[in-house]
Amino acid sequence: MQLIECPWCGPREEVEFHYGGQAHVAYPADPQALSDEEWAHYVFFRDNPKGLFTERWSHSVGCRRWFNAVRDTATYRFQASS
């Protein structure tokens, strides 16, 4: 089973974590100004690279805190978490 490094608790087994998808998807600064297309991209469209991906994880059965990680989606190896 894959070990994932929680920035607060250290390496823990994968089953302790919950996946949160792409990181740094900011809520629109001026929501009124968005076109339908821009809204669609904010709500439905996420990057899906084969390679390094910046994503969110929650240590849901541990400290319950969210953190960001960089993981390779081809090898599944974590490069960094913070």
Next chain:
Amino acid sequence: MNPLPEHPDFLWRNPEPKRSYDVVIVGAGGHGLATAHYLAKNHGITNVAVLEKGWLAGGNMARNTTIIRSNYLWDESAGIYEHALKLWEGLEDDLGYPILFSQRGVLNLAHSLQDVRDSVRRVEANVLNGVDAEWLTPDEVKKVCPIVNTSQEIRYPVLGATYQPRAGIAKHDYVAWGFARRADEAGIDLIQDCEVTGFTTDGDRVTGVRTTRGDIAAGKVALCAAGHTSVLTDMLGLRVPIQSHPLQALVSELLEPVHPTVVMSNAVHVYVSQAHKGELVMGAGIDSYNGYGQRGAFHIIERQMAAAVELFPVFARAHLLRTWGGIVDVTPDASPIVGHTPYENVYLNCGWGTGGFKATPGVGWCMAHTIAHDEPHPFNAPFTLERFVTGALVDEHGAAAVAH
């Protein structure tokens, strides 16, 4: 006994790619091969190449659990999946090749009051759409599949099931080989070991593909790359709302015939049938994270086995032979994207997620129509890329009897 098919090496030529084709199809999975077959058969278009980065149908086509059904809730989905099921019913004759299509029925189990209500609603919707469907009580479930544990004492008791008698399974490899053979006979080039690594473009048109075997000019390009679609669309600067996830399956050792139908359960999340040879074939849910590695996490298999053993106590004695993973492309509404792109001669077929095998002949038929007429077939017209912008979601999450 079914006759054994010829060795696959002799089923198609292995031509050198030509420098130019009217239509280039990227991906020789079931969808790409079926598209090629119907381009030739229905539209007389044969100056076509199907390019495959690995070996023919070695992607999800070789890795899926082969469940075929059309008991989807929404009209749009019932339309395209039932179109496919009708084609499955005549496919062996059309291809002149055995595909071991076995209409042994599918049970979709309900484990809670809400499951029951949703299931009954889906049965009624299916019937209105001309799709065969029935609601079965636990005792009736037991008659269809005697090994299902219908005890009301378990954590997720079986409260009933929907039943589609025309549903079933087919032999995935034979399906691919049958389509490949027919496409090859029509003069279409099936080119393996040929990865598309880029595109040449001219404004809103694509003029060709760059491949590991040289540049190939193309009048039209159809992307049928399943879990790897984003890798291709990223090269075109095109964003598609899909996420690629590992999905795993496994088989047991060979057993006597014990399991006469297909059983699926969303709540405990396992689906199982018994292959013609005798293996129990099982699948689970997707791994949560994005991935392209064609493998998945072990705890998913553990959970799936726990669910399977609770539902089918006899499985406890079966040995697991092997597990594997494929990469599925999941959309926000669990429905496919089939049709035009902002590039006027590039057509997209993706987002079938965990359930696209059953669509193979249907989507091939519709893709061929879309390419030939430059206009979607009525069955794929609802599944546009634009629906995410217009808000016209097809939305089969839950409604489709799949939980992912």
